[in-house]
Amino acid sequence: MSVILKAENISKQYRLGTVGTGTLSHDLNRWWHMIRGKEDPYLQVGGVNDRSAVATEDYVWALRDINFEVKQGEVLGIIGKNGAGKSTLLKLLSRVTAPTTGTIKTKGRIASLLEIGTGFHPELTGRENIFMNGAVLGMKRAEIKAKLEEIIAFSGCEMYIDTPVKRYSSGMTVRLGFAVAAHLEPEILVVDEVLAVGDAEFQKKAIGKMQDLSMGEGRTVLFVSHNMGSVRSLCTRGIVLNNGELFFEGESSNAIDFYLNQDSTEVGSGRMNFTKENLGNKELKLLEASITDKIGRVRTTFSQSEGIRVHIKFEVFKSIIGMRFNLKVKTTSGEDVFVTSSHFVTKGGVEKGVHELQLEIPAFLLNMKRYVFSLNAGIPGHKIIIEPIDTLFVDIVGENAGGSDFVEKWPGIVSPKIKWILNEKN
């Protein structure tokens, strides 16, 4: 298959702070360098795009030296945390802004499903706006005319098609806009799920359309998502962006693994050391709590399909009977999800020495959100040894646990996998 899109060394620099004071002097300086044939003096500076750190430079690289290729008919997943540069990359691809360095070459029209309803004018009728919107997205009048009936039918707005759009409900406007975008036939389609959230109905439609395009028609799709489930099920390949740099390129499942394990090297996120904090009493002291996957790697981001192992390391100075550790799982808004206790394994007595308790939270139980793990210890009815402390956080990312093929967010504080059965009853 031939390469349809090629990005070579693309970088994008942004100026930090307000554009205003100082821009004129920078512009003049830049111009002065340019007419002498020198390089832009501000291109050499610029910090790495790490949003957690306080900026030290005036300029920042939102993307730096990105190289990748997309082949005809491929579905490429673009994954990365917030601020990794995904949206900047999309902006460059849709030609809204130009890269600071490097080139993107393409053999086909690129269109994105973000552009719902651009160019809609409230005073124009639905029909007129279909033409307007289609033309803005690069369709020819004849193309739109040929598909007009189809578009109107798809939007479900037949009755109001000759009414000004300002009389439409917001839902109708979105449907009409989507109908136009869905009938656009670009060689390369860009879908940004991150920005599409908010309207579940629309998101579902957009993803559905995308599935049709990529699977049915062999169209090239670039898919930006936080949802590992949809990336896994839709994409053939994936790239992982981190702080504006390309960290990984390869098969989508490998890309997802890479993304999920990215923070395994970060100290302190999945493992908390309490040796200095003196948690406990004369009999027992908490040493460390950590979260790992099945093979023992410390992590904080888990897919719904994975079990989460929690390890609690503690030291006993004098053997105790009746003691138990409790692990409470809470949502970030403070709702209790469940509590589990070590009572059965520890009530019979724990000898002097260092011990580790281990438990596994089964896969397909937690929903796609962040959870807080809170620990406490004590002898029930007798005394509290460790007051409840919020020790660890985990982020759960999607894997369609709600029991549907659609990639969507299910409400609820848990999302267990539940078996459904369909029986013939004649």
Next chain:
Amino acid sequence: MKQPEDDWLYEISPKRKFIYLNFKEIWDYRDLLILFVKRDIVTVYKQTILGPLWYFIQPLFTSVIFTLVFNNIANIPTGNVPPFLFNLAGITAWNYFNQSLTQTSNTFTANAGIFGKVYFPRVIMPLKTVISGLFKFGIQLSILIVFYIYFLFQGYDLRPNSNLLLFPVYVLMMALLGLGAGMTISAFTTKYRDLTVMVGFATSLLMYISAVPYPLSEVSEKIPELAWLVKYNPLAQIIEGFRYMILDTGIFTWSGFFYTMTFSIVLFLVGLVVFNGTEKNFIDTV
């Protein structure tokens, strides 16, 4: 498997070609241009009571006031042309330029929303402004013709001269001047908003040195030391030339005509260069 390098449909790169105007691309987007023009014309006066009548009211009232102030109070002579018609002719021509300039000068700021989402040749926007302005110009021209005929019946000796053949050229020059200045300003307003404030009063001042309410000859006669200001103002040349061809009054020189023509084309090209330099990255600064 290996594709030849020139097979790409297009490239997205930071390189700015000095004068880069992809006419083929603009041609490809002609349907969009037409739709934008249509949209402008149809939607301007929706939900107004007087509708397109506003197109008549503004030049008529301005002409009445100009006639009162400049001709009745200041006694500026207009030859054998009725002062009202003289002023109306000047204002009609001036309006087209003025509208083209002010509306294209905020192209980037006014369209940031749509420019931030989709790509299409940005130059479509100023182009559609100038084209849809023609519609308003046409309507205002028709009132001018109505009054022209009215004054003919009143016994005034009015007749156009052979220069009327240059009418399309004059319209083109007005459009080019408006576009050139407007695009240049719009490019700078993306970073420096001061210019938006300036455009408002600068255009109203510019009108007074563009020979709108007086004939060119009056300036050289009354303030000869400042006459150059009006004489080398291409707009004054256009307004005077416009009146000359329909009312056969004023001064017309071929050197002035070609000077104006050259000036318009150069300003237009400058505008294009500046505009294209801005269009690629303006969304980061706007």
